[in-house]
């Protein structure tokens with residue numbers, strides 16, 4: 001049987017594969033320290049869980065409009081105005097089953113065969129696959145470690161062709177933790193405006209920036225930027241709600257309409273219960289977000305010190321998100337061999353940088369408790385001495 005060429009070419013998500021492998025090892029009784037996680041280790045805040053329970057009990061258990069409930073679309077508009085200085089109407093917002101689904105839908109709605117989408121490397125593992133699934137071609141533009149993994153906008157400009165449809169910007173970045181400053185965002189916005197292409201601004205880690213760093217939304221950087229930006233966000237990371245599957249996009253009403261039509265024939269709507277929970281997340285008390293951010297910052301500071309004092313590893317300090325993109329060049333191992341040996345011999349899980357477009361790095365997540373982080377680094381140091 002010959003199956004779909006499009007889907008057969010997909011590489012399954014390596015990050016999810018690592019999570020599954022760790023779970024299987026733990027089931028066998030092996031004590032694995034997980035630095036592979038792409039989700040906060042905190043529980044979903046109680047006020048959000050209670051809102052979901054109320055939704056179930058009050059019968060909010062039916063289909064909703066495909067683009068999401070009017071209340072949640074309105075709450076997203078309020079949030080975007082308050083946090084991001086972005087003014088949208090509810091008909092310019094669509095709710096989907098996680099930001100991953102939001103992004104998938106955007107490429108489906110935006111791209112035709114052989115269009116090009118600029119992806120900045122190191123990139124989130126799913127971008128190239130999602131772009132390819134839409135029929136478009138990913139065009140990779142490298143950011144350099146020496147520049148803190150902030151891309152040179154001039155390189156983006158050089159890679160724009162007559163077929164370019166969009167640029168994906170992910171700040172704060174998974175996997176590098178880079179946070180783009182106003183100057184760089186402004187230059188990228190100017191390029192998009194002058195070349196009449198879209199910027200897809202994935203802001204899922206916006207709540208986790210450290211030190212003096214502040215998140216700025218690309219769509220609000222210039223008055224004309226908004227009409228060239230599709231802002232993507234969700235509740236997974238900020239509210240530790242990865243399993244609830246709620247993400248959203250805000251942008252031009254026409255593309256939002258196309259995405260709703262696509263959803264109406266695919267998922268119908270995101271879970272009604274999760275939408276009620278997301279409404280509470282956006283409108284309710286925000287104290288839990290700040291608590292997570294503070295804890296992440298303590299862990300980041302510790303982990304950066306441990307990596308940079310290990311002798312064989314190094315990293316630039318991540319300014320946001322919850323990952324360390326760790327340079328492994330001195331070990332002379334490629335990233336898959338490094339991650340494989342670390343897991344087998346030291347029982348520490350990480351994600352090979354190859355998944356993100358760099359074989360000289362691995363991604364270590366600090367979405368795990370401080371005790372685990374300390375033990376994990378002790379194990380890493382011991383294993384490194386055997387190389």
Ligand SMILES: Cc1ncc(COP(=O)(O)O)c(C=O)c1O
Pocket residue numbers: 038097098099100101124170173174202204234235236237242246247
């Ligand atoms: C950069 C980035 N964008 C989007 C997502 C998708 O998040 P979700 O689908 O859980 O909302 C993730 C999740 O890991 C991510 O790291």
